[in-house]
Amino acid sequence: MAPESDRPPVPASRMSAWRFIVWFGIVAMLADVVYEGARSITGPLLAHLGASALVVGVVTGVGESAALLLRLVSGPLTDRSGRFWGWTLAGYGLTVVSVPLLGLASVLWVASALVIAERVGKAVRSPAKDTLLSHATAVTGRGRGFAVHEALDQVGALAGPLLVAGVLAASGGDYTPALLVLAVPGALAFALVVWLRAQVPRPEGYEAELELPPAAGLGVDPTEEPGSAPARLPGRFWAYASFAGLTMVGFSTFGVISFHLVTDGVLSAAAVPLVYAAVMVVDALAALLTGWLYDRHGASVLVLLPVVAAAVPALAFSGSVQVAVAGALAWGVALGVQESTLRATVADLVPRGRRATAYGLFGAVIGVAAAAGGALAGGLYGVSVPLLVTVTVLLQVAALLVLLVTLHRGRPSVDAGLQA
Structure with missing residues (x-):
């Protein structure tokens, strides 16, 4: 299959740039419900499986490092392959599968691997996702577009821990249902990404149709091909x-x-x-x-x-x-x-x-x-x-x-x- 960037141009006008940003923000919101909900109880969960404070620190530290440093690999690979939607789907898929499985883990090393896998999913999708979003923000204004996306993202960051806390309280502190319930927003997030890809297969179409001025104060020409x-x-x-x-x-x-x-x-x-x-x-x-x-x-x-x-x-x-x-x-x-x-x-x-x-x-x-x-x-x-x-x-x-x-x-x- 040819890279996405080599395929015949497909108009991005099936959906307005603002609608694209808002729907992508809803994806981020649902994904935040999943992984912020899980992260709110990662420490207690690992401790429940026998982890010491040192082990919890190492596992979560490795996870955060993976979420950030692996972008040094995923970013260039995304540019070279041109498969921005593919990398986005792979990253979200890894996250929304890892978290519910974490609720079924009964062995410490398995749970630790799933915690790290969830963070790897973040590293896989982030450069591609931000690039896709940047094309639409060229129309709406970079600042406002990314800001609306971040605001929706924060709704999920609030809702996820509250949802997990509510299920924990209702189940008497059982981690399994508290994590399994996160499969629902995870499935919705992944389905929305698939739908968005079908609606706007080439978001670069938003930006390609514009004649953009250099970025204010930066002396950069963003129209460079x-x-x-x-x-x-x-x-x-x-x-x-x-x-x-x-x-x-x-x-x-x-x-x-x-x-x-x-x-x-x-x-x-x-x-x-x-x-x-x-x-x-x-x-x-x-x-x-x-x-x-x-x-x-x-x-x-x-x-x-x-x-x-x-x-x-x-x-x-x-x-x-x-x-x-x-x-x-x-x-x-x-x-x-x-x-x-x-x-x-x-x-x-x-x-x-x-x-x-x-x-x-x-x-x-x-x-x-x-x-x-x-x-x-x-x-x-x-x-x-x-x-x-x-x-x-x-x-x-x-x-x-x-x-x-x-x-x-x-x-x-x-x-x-x-x-x-």
């Missing part, structure tokens, strides 16, 4: 990835924040999930707002990210309930920008023929930086909160400088394009 794409990703992409990596290294994880809230007696353990739910709402709202601002004002809106991230530890690690909760909500604002507008910008930095590769590399950079940031925040928190705040501010200042230099270098190209 795959055949003319350079052998290497453009330098602006690497500068941007450096900015994103720096800001993530200086970004505390919610795990460290929640640890502080409970161990310092700021909030009870029962109240932390309520704070997290509020954070997810703020995440979605921040994604929508900054996505709209990105489409109106370009990449300069990303200046907001290091500024907000720098404020998070100063607020979140306070002993005051109100201040600490405000810090957690600020964390949600930064997360919303990271999950939507950061991804949208990648599509404006890289030609169509290299986008899956770029998304794979970018995901790996973000993943490694986030892991380093979590370790750094946890380590410094145990030493000195003022030191943690100081280091975070310095890292975010460095990230801001890299972003400003990247934006400045992009402007001459934009000006030249406007004068031509």
Whole structure:
């Protein structure tokens, strides 16, 4: 069978770009119900099967590493094969099969393998999925398109753990029905992807019909055809990835924040999930707002990210309930920008023929930086909160400088394009 990119052009107009984005967002929402629901009880489940804290840490750590670092492989392979829908289907299929099987696992090594397999599914589909989505967002506006997708995604991130918690309560703590019930949204998600592929077999048709201007502030021509794409990703992409990596290294994880809230007696353990739910709402709202601002004002809106991230530890690690909760909500604002507008910008930095590769590399950079940031925040928190705040501010200042230099270098190209 010929690669998807080599097949005769099929109009993407069977479905509007906005409808495509919304339906893809519903897919992401259903998939989030599945894997976020499972991840909410992964630790207790493995412990129930005899795992120690070390084993739980190793298994989940390997899983997260696989979800991010394997994109270095899946991204380039997706670009070379041109089978964007095939990789998307394979990734979702692996996830929606692994999670229900996890509910039937009675041996620790089998359950551990399934936990890792679910994360591998994320690595397999993410570069291809983001590339497919980027074509439709060329019509709607990159920022708004990715933001709507992220907002729907967060609905699933909220619903999944709540669904699992409800089934656990009703079944007296039995993990099997709590995980088997996730087969329903999983099957729906996979069926929707199959349907979307039939409706819009070549989403690049959305973008191919447009004459797009260079990305605001970045000096990039997104209309460059795959055949003319350079052998290497453009330098602006690497500068941007450096900015994103720096800001993530200086970004505390919610795990460290929640640890502080409970161990310092700021909030009870029962109240932390309520704070997290509020954070997810703020995440979605921040994604929508900054996505709209990105489409109106370009990449300069990303200046907001290091500024907000720098404020998070100063607020979140306070002993005051109100201040600490405000810090957690600020964390949600930064997360919303990271999950939507950061991804949208990648599509404006890289030609169509290299986008899956770029998304794979970018995901790996973000993943490694986030892991380093979590370790750094946890380590410094145990030493000195003022030191943690100081280091975070310095890292975010460095990230801001890299972003400003990247934006400045992009402007001459934009000006030249406007004068031509």
